Amino acid sequence: MQILVSPYELSEQCRDWRAGGLTTALVPTMGYYHAGHEDLMRHGRGLAERLVVSLFVNPAQFGPGEDLGSYPRNAERDVAIAEACGADVLFMPKADAMYAQDHGTWVDVPDMAKRLCGQRRPAHFRGVCTVVLKLFLLSRAAVAVFGNKDWQQQAIIRRMVRDLNLPARIETRPAVREADGFALSSRNVYLTPEERAQAPEIYRGLRYAQELASRGEKDAGILRRAVLRRWAERLPLGRLDYLAVAHPETLEPVTCIGEPSLMACAVHLGKARLIDNILLYP
Numbered sequence: 011m012q013i014l015v016s017p018y019e020l021s022e023q024c025r026d027w028r029a030g031g032l033t034t035a036l037v038p039t040m041g042y043y044h045a046g047h048e049d050l051m052r053h054g055r056g057l058a059e060r061l062v063v064s065l066f067v068n069p070a071q072f073g074p075g076e077d078l079g080s081y082p083r084n085a086e087r088d089v090a091i092a093e094a095c096g097a098d099v100l101f102m103p104k105a106d107a108m109y110a111q112d113h114g115t116w117v118d119v120p121d122m123a124k125r126l127c128g129q130r131r132p133a134h135f136r137g138v139c140t141v142v143l144k145l146f147l148l149s150r151a152a153v154a155v156f157g158n159k160d161w162q163q164q165a166i167i168r169r170m171v172r173d174l175n176l177p178a179r180i181e182t183r184p185a186v187r188e189a190d191g192f193a194l195s196s197r198n199v200y201l202t203p204e205e206r207a208q209a210p211e212i213y214r215g216l217r218y219a220q221e222l223a224s225r226g227e228k229d230a231g232i233l234r235r236a237v238l239r240r241w242a243e244r245l246p247l248g249r250l251d252y253l254a255v256a257h258p259e260t261l262e263p264v265t266c267i268g269e270p271s272l273m274a275c276a277v278h279l280g281k282a283r284l285i286d287n288i289l290l291y292p
C-alpha cells in the first residue's frame with residue numbers, strides 16, 4: 011500500500027491506473043477506524059481493480075465550537091487497518107494541501123443540506139460535498155462507498171453526483187452495530203461508561219417506531235412522540251438535537267408513512283453527538 015499526501019500524486023497515480031485500463035474504487039474516511047470503516051474498505055476492495063482510501067479530517071465540515079481539534083486520531087493504527095483491508099493507496103493529505111488559504115469554491119446541495127443535521131450544522135454538508143467532489147476529481151473513481159449510518163450524507167452525495175453528472179456510482183453499506191445495537195462511530199470514544207450504558211436506547215427507540223409502523227401506525231407525529239416518551243424514560247442522559255421522519259431520497263418531512271420513510275435522529279450524550287436512523291415500512 012502506498013501512502014500519498016499530495017493531491018497531485020494521487021491524481022497521477024489514478025491516471026496511470028486508468029491508462030492501464032484499471033478502475034478505481036474510493037472510500038472516503040476521517041480515520042480512527044472501527045469495524046464499520048473496515049466493512050466499507052473491504053466492500054470497496056471488491057468493486058474495482060484498485061482501491062483508494064482517503065483519511066482526512068476535513069476542517070470544512072466542522073462548525074465553530076465543534077470537535078475538529080479533538081476529533082479522535084490514530085494514524086499508525088489506521089495505516090495498518092487500511093493495508094489489511096486491501097487499500098492500494100491511503101491518501102492522507104494535510105489541510106493546506108486540500109484548501110488553499112484563499113479557498114473560495116464550494117459545492118452545496120442547499121435544499122437537502124438544510125434539513126435534519128443541517129438545522130444545527132448549517133455549513134456541514136457544504137464542507138462534505140466539497141471535499142468529496144475533490145476526491146472524486148482527483149481519483150476519478152468509478153465507484154465510491156459510504157455508510158448508511160449518515161443517511162443524509164449519502165443522500166446528498168447521490169444528489170450531487172446526479173446533478174453534476176459525475177461518472178461515479180455510489181454504493182452504501184448498513185451501519186455496523188455492537189451486539190446491543192449501538193452503531194459504531196469514531197466519536198463513541200467520547201462516551202463515559204454511564205453514557206455508553208444508555209447509548210443503545212437510541213437505536214432501541216428507533217426500532218420501537220419501526221415496530222409500531224409495521225403494526226399499522228402511519229402518523230409520523232405519533233411515532234415520533236412514542237420514541238421521545240421512551241427516550242425520556244430510558245435515555246435520561248441524552249439531549250435531543252432532532253428526531254424527524256423524512257423522505258429517504260429528498261429528506262423532505264413526511265407526515266404519513268405511506269411508503270418506506272426515514273426516521274433519523276441526532277442525540278447528544280455528554281461530549282458526543284450521536285446520529286442514527288432507521289427505515290419505517292408501512
Ligand code: PAF
Nearest residue numbers: 038039040068138141160
Ligand atoms: O463520513 C465521513 O467520514 C466524512 O463526512 C467524509 C465522507 C469522509 C467526508 O469528509
